[in-house]
Amino acid sequence: METKQRKVEVPVLADLLAKGEKPEYLLWVGSAGAFDDRYKHVSRSFVKVLDFIGTSYAVLGTEESSSGDVARRAGNEMLYQMQALMNIEIFESYEVKKILTCDPHAYNTFKNEYSDLGGRYEVIHHTQFLRDRISDGSLNIPGDALEGSTITFHDPCYLGRANKEYKAPRQVLDALAATKKEMGRNMSFALCCGAGGGQMFKEAEKGEKEVFIERTEEALGTGADIIATACPYCMVMMTDGIKYKNKEDSVKAYDIAELVAQALEL
Amino acid sequence: MEKQFIFLATLLVTLLAFGYTTRRYVGFFKITRGGFPVKQIGRRIGVMLEVAIGQTKIFRRPILGLLHALVFWGFLVILIGSLEMVIDGLTGQERVLSFLGAVYNIIMASGDIFALVIALAIIVFLARRIFLNVKRFSGIEMKHISHLDANVALTIILVLMLSLLGMNTYYVLATQQAGHGLEGVYPVSQLLASRIDAGAHTSELLYQVNWWIHILLVFIFANYLPYSKHFHVFMSVPNVFLSRLEPLGKLDTMESITKEVKIMMDPDQAFASPPEGEAAEEETPERFGVLDVEDVTWKNYLDSLACTECGRCTSVCPANITGKKLSPRKIVMDVRARMKEKGPGLVKNGAEYSDEKSLIRDYISEEELWACTLCNACAQECPININQPALIVGMRRYLVMEESAAPSELNSIFSNIENNGAPWQFSQEDRMLWAEDIVVNDKSQ
Numbered sequence: 172m173e174t175k176q177r178k179v180e181v182p183v184l185a186d187l188l189a190k191g192e193k194p195e196y197l198l199w200v201g202s203a204g205a206f207d208d209r210y211k212h213v214s215r216s217f218v219k220v221l222d223f224i225g226t227s228y229a230v231l232g233t234e235e236s237s238s239g240d241v242a243r244r245a246g247n248e249m250l251y252q253m254q255a256l257m258n259i260e261i262f263e264s265y266e267v268k269k270i271l272t273c274d275p276h277a278y279n280t281f282k283n284e285y286s287d288l289g290g291r292y293e294v295i296h297h298t299q300f301l302r303d304r305i306s307d308g309s310l311n312i313p314g315d316a317l318e319g320s321t322i323t324f325h326d327p328c329y330l331g332r333a334n335k336e337y338k339a340p341r342q343v344l345d346a347l348a349a350t351k352k353e354m355g356r357n358m359s360f361a362l363c364c365g366a367g368g369g370q371m372f373k374e375a376e377k378g379e380k381e382v383f384i385e386r387t388e389e390a391l392g393t394g395a396d397i398i399a400t401a402c403p404y405c406m407v408m409m410t411d412g413i414k415y416k417n418k419e420d421s422v423k424a425y426d427i428a429e430l431v432a433q434a435l436e437l
Numbered sequence: 438m439e440k441q442f443i444f445l446a447t448l449l450v451t452l453l454a455f456g457y458t459t460r461r462y463v464g465f466f467k468i469t470r471g472g473f474p475v476k477q478i479g480r481r482i483g484v485m486l487e488v489a490i491g492q493t494k495i496f497r498r499p500i501l502g503l504l505h506a507l508v509f510w511g512f513l514v515i516l517i518g519s520l521e522m523v524i525d526g527l528t529g530q531e532r533v534l535s536f537l538g539a540v541y542n543i544i545m546a547s548g549d550i551f552a553l554v555i556a557l558a559i560i561v562f563l564a565r566r567i568f569l570n571v572k573r574f575s576g577i578e579m580k581h582i583s584h585l586d587a588n589v590a591l592t593i594i595l596v597l598m599l600s601l602l603g604m605n606t607y608y609v610l611a612t613q614q615a616g617h618g619l620e621g622v623y624p625v626s627q628l629l630a631s632r633i634d635a636g637a638h639t640s641e642l643l644y645q646v647n648w649w650i651h652i653l654l655v656f657i658f659a660n661y662l663p664y665s666k667h668f669h670v671f672m673s674v675p676n677v678f679l680s681r682l683e684p685l686g687k688l689d690t691m692e693s694i695t696k697e698v699k700i701m702m703d704p705d706q707a708f709a710s711p712p713e714g715e716a717a718e719e720e721t722p723e724r725f726g727v728l729d730v731e732d733v734t735w736k737n738y739l740d741s742l743a744c745t746e747c748g749r750c751t752s753v754c755p756a757n758i759t760g761k762k763l764s765p766r767k768i769v770m771d772v773r774a775r776m777k778e779k780g781p782g783l784v785k786n787g788a789e790y791s792d793e794k795s796l797i798r799d800y801i802s803e804e805e806l807w808a809c810t811l812c813n814a815c816a817q818e819c820p821i822n823i824n825q826p827a828l829i830v831g832m833r834r835y836l837v838m839e840e841s842a843a844p845s846e847l848n849s850i851f852s853n854i855e856n857n858g859a860p861w862q863f864s865q866e867d868r869m870l871w872a873e874d875i876v877v878n879d880k881s882q
Contacts, residue, residue, distance in 0.1 A: 236858030246833030333686025368811030379760030
């Protein structure tokens with residue numbers, strides 16, 4: 172049987188508004204989701220899933236800018252607040268109520284920090300969104316999806332410790348037939364990938380080891396052939412770690428959105 | 438009567454010394470900056486019951502956690518006995534709380550059992566510190582004095598417990614020999630008493646000796662604690678009550694910056710008439726971020742006093758685990774040490790006082806501050822809810838906004854964000870390129 176292929180158009184908020192439509196969710200793509208070669212694939216996978224479900228959403232497109240999170244954590248409160256106030260203004264002009272994002276850092280800053288500057292939204296991380304669509308029946312993952320694989324999940328700090336969301340990503344993974352293996356340090360005990368707080372963009376300080384190698388070794392120690400994560404920084408770090416350990420042929424790092432898209436054969 | 442006079446005198450000396458210490462610390466707190474307002478008392482009581490009284494976070498390491506919890510719960514019970522001793526000492530009575538009847542029996546019995554349990558736990562703690570090479574107890578910040586301090590405090594606690602057991606044992610013996618009725622129940626001490634042979638006079642004497650050793654050590658301990666890492670005996674419960682209640686991921690918004698940013702974004706506002714009441718506010722602008730100890734909030738300083746240097750934060754820090762210089766415990770200890778050094782001068786000479794040193798650089802290097810990943814593992818782990826990342830970000834804020842002293846790679850992401858709205862050098866116009874030519878297998882039919 173031949174599967175038909177179809178093009179997915181990603182709706183832009185300004186265009187929808189011009190047509191008099193108002194989507195339910197704003198999808199915040201994030202700078203990594205838009206520019207990082209690896210994470211662009213995650214954005215593409217996620218919009219495929221959104222399209223499959225028939226979700227009413229749109230992106231800001233060229234009106235999107237940095238959330239300011241990384242500037243803030245690197246100490247530049249001034250730049251953070253400029254970005255935040257600017258974004259809040261844009262959200263206000265489009266009457267944004269619900270924000271959906273694949274980036275736990277944007278998730279955290281919108282959910283917890285923008286409110287201090289007057290921006291209040293319902294913010295949903297993509298793993299929470301996928302979990303909810305699975306449980307309300309609008310997303311049916313085939314029972315044999317990814318059978319034979321072994322997945323270990325690396326908790327992003329800003330989804331886990333920062334916001335206590337440990338369950339959603341695991342509940343999505345539970346919908347897959349793959350075997351799940353936890354690392355020794357998981358959930359609130361999880362070790363950071365090493366990229367937070369601005370580290371993503373700079374050389375690490377002098378030490379005995381890089382954090383991403385320490386974490387990748389732990390992930391590889393589970394024997395998993397898939398390291399699943401749900402954060403653009405973690406993705407870069409885990410991918411680099413696998414390369415560093417020369418395991419590219421046997422182990423892959425995937426975002427949960429990609430695993431769901433694979434499971435649905437989109 | 439003599440005993441009462443001597444007791445009153447020692448109590449007064451204790452209170453005077455304690456009053457001096459308290460005044461000193463109150464002075465230090467006055468130097469610090471305002472933190473968050475203390476609201477949501479109900480929720481705070483909940484956190485205190487859970488984290489402090491329930492010891493939930495210390496149980497993240499179950500075995501040692503249980504030992505610590507037993508010591509803590511034991512302290513709470515034994516504290517009631519110590520209060521009774523103070524009343525007894527002042528009034529010249531004996532076992533003044535015994536009118537409580539069955540409740541008294543329960544308090545005394547559990548205190549007696551806890552004294553043994555605590556003594557055993559303390560022996561384990563001392564043995565771990567002295568004979569085992571526990572990684573958590575080493576590190577650049579752990580100087581000889583830190584280890585000595587820990588061992589002295591543990592030894593005092595051990596002697597406190599042994600003297601309590603001694604006191605109870607000889608109390609049991611003395612009352613039996615005098616033919617009086619025993620007030621309270623003492624399971625451990627009664628067992629010990631049944632195996633000891635002593636004359637009536639000796640029993641009474643040893644009862645008094647142990648009574649005095651115990652209460653004098655309580656007084657000495659109370660005055661030693663504020664100068665020790667074991668200050669956490671006093672400070673940890675208040676520190677947990679005064680926890681920051683926000684999610685770990687949330688950083689505090691600097692309102693002084695908001696004012697400036699709003700003026701930048703809307704220059705008209707700068708010349709608009711200020712709201713009433715604010716007109717007189719013409720003080721020198723506060724320094725952005727934390728350079729020195731006068732820039733920390735009262736909560737940062739309280740954290741530093743409550744820290745018991747257990748090192749759980751450092752043991753989970755990704756930077757520290759991988760051999761970087763950063764140790765969250767050191768950051769907290771440095772705040773306390775720096776206040777000890779500069780605080781008296783600031784109290785005496787006011788905020789302008791300088792000793793030509795600062796917390797950044799003389800205590801905490803930039804290398805340490807830039808090694809942090811802001812993962813919050815340290816704050817998650819701290820058994821008494823210390824917030825180490827808040828301090829690290831505070832110091833980064835100073836370095837970036839007052840000195841433009843960020844590592845050059847971070848300076849470039851700042852300018853990228855300013856110029857093109859992303860940490861990378863990509864044009865904002867290209868933000869939709871990722872969405873081109875997305876093709877799916879059509880499953881709609």
